Amino acid sequence: MSLFPAIDSLPQSLSLSDLEPLESLAQSAPINDANVSRYYSLLIYSLIINDDIEEARFVLKRTPPAKRIISAGASELTETASSLSTARKILTSLWTKNYLAFFPTIDAALKSVPLESQEANLLRKLVDHVRETNYKFVSHAFLSVSMSDVAVYFGLPDIDAREFLVRKGWNISDEDPLIMTPPTLARESPKAAAQQKARLDSLTSLITHMQRA
């Protein structure tokens, strides 16, 4: 079987399509290969960025190093598994929506890798992705929210979170400066609404016809 390639020999900017085909090689590489641990951590980050956190979870379960080291509950981390251990912490915090743990873990991970490494590139993309996803969530989930509650979703201090949201069109509440309200969502155009209604009507007729048949 082909040898697993050195991660440093791969392109700086890695995508999921670059990483996925290498998994069968990774599975047959020696367990203590540090490359393999790095590979799996990069694959996990890529999957999360592509909104496939379920698959990221399965990847973690099937990694050969994870099976031997992490699943045994070992508290000591070997150097070869440390990158995978970091990926595990990041994945767990996202899975449990524990953003208080997520952002500090990412910060620590960014400080521990070279600035221009593949890990750093993906970690920065991951942070942006999570912030953007959370922004969409808070815009839909809240009619009004305290700054301290909403800042958690962005991993920012309250003041920075306020500036971030104001730039996005949020307003500070007149009643309480600690409360923020999202911008009003643009209404659907009458034409789009009419098209949707027409489509719904035709599907309803089709279902009625099928029921009679």
Add this chain to the structure above:
Amino acid sequence: MDPQFSLLTVLLSIDFDGAEEVVADSLKDRVLPILQANATAVKAGSEGSFNVNITGVSGDSSSSGSSSKDGGKESSPSAIRDVDKSLAPRYMIAKKDQDDILTRTDPAQVSLLWVLALTAKFSNQVADVSEFFALVNRLFDNISGAQAKLVPEHYRALLYIIAAASDAIEMPILSLRPLLSAALSFSPLHDMLSPAHSLFLIQALKAKQYKLALQLLKYDVDKFDSAYGLTYHDHLRFHYYGAMVFIGMKQYQKAIEYLAIVLCAPGFPCSMVQIEALKKTVLLQLILYGKHTLKLPRMANDFTSHSYRAFARPYDHFAVAFENGDPTILKLVWNQIKGIFSADGNYGLALHALTAFRKQRIQKLRKTFITVTMEYIESKDVDILENGPSTKEFVLAMIADGDLRAKISQKSSTSPITVIFQDASITSSHLDELEAKLNSVRQLNEKIAAADREVGQSREFLNRKLESASTPGGFLGRGAGLEDLEGNDDSMMEL
């Protein structure tokens, strides 16, 4: 492929023991026409050609087998005959020819010989795993399904060798590519169950490659041919493992459909696979609907129903406590039977059921309130295991996951947090999903109509109808529940 060694120059000679004449003759009849149809010239003994000797072997595992041309004895491969004695391969390709086939021919043109050669070479031991998987991947990426089906015993044996070889080195991922290719190449519409289907799924489950498994499960399998050594168990296992994949991917509705197929399978007595399917069905119904029905599908037989009640009683208790809605009782029952869930391998699913219980209590508030304070929700919220997130975090997670349509509002930092329930809005993605479902229903209707016509024209049905027509009382009505053939009246049914 080496241009010198094409199908044109492969000669085939059959050597067989007298007892195997009939079998070997049929192979000769099946194989030679394929080879000759592609040959424009066959030169015996010419440079660049090689002979393939196929020896008939005894199917009896205890015998030493028949003698081959050069006087040696061949016996049925031990690794395979243990799998299924009735399907032990009965042909062996001589060792010296195996490498010739595997290195000098194109598997797309001589898939049959490749299946025979690989089975012969690796049946007892897979010494070089890399070489083995390189060869099987090459075969199954290019296989001619029609040729491989001519030697069903060898084909099936080869699939088992693939699974065993990957299991021996604890790398089930290696077997996935060839097994998936084998399953998909078995029939043009991928709707026929093959020996590879359940093997692939179980390897995918071992390798935790659920997403890859969906590439096979996206095709509905509704054809079955026992000529390939398939049995009732393959049918049960395929749908049971398929349900487990869907459970892993949290596609619970699809999982229930597959488990229903397992539960409906006829059989006496019922299989343990069906018992396990029932247990999972109970938990899935609780997760999706908040209630369960131990009412089996109409097609399930009565004995099966009694067996289910006996074996799945603890699940019944859990479901009753769940539906009752009293968290105290549910906690009591949970503490009594959580060991059973764990022993059955359903502990994870049971935990999901407890989470669903918590969610459903909050969702029920929508029936009574439009706006409610978080404090009130907290008073109604129950975390059975007492180790989950806080009520506020749980409600926010429900909104994020789409389990609760609501918005959170807090007017000031001193005022209470309120939850405002929202009505569902229909989006274009809902309409896309509805259109896709209607299309699949239309296709399913066409398939059912075609199957109905096929059954109605089958000899078995026609004979039965004739018998019933000749006895007083006959069929209950025209077609006995089946649609009449289009434009035909009863007189056309007489042979």
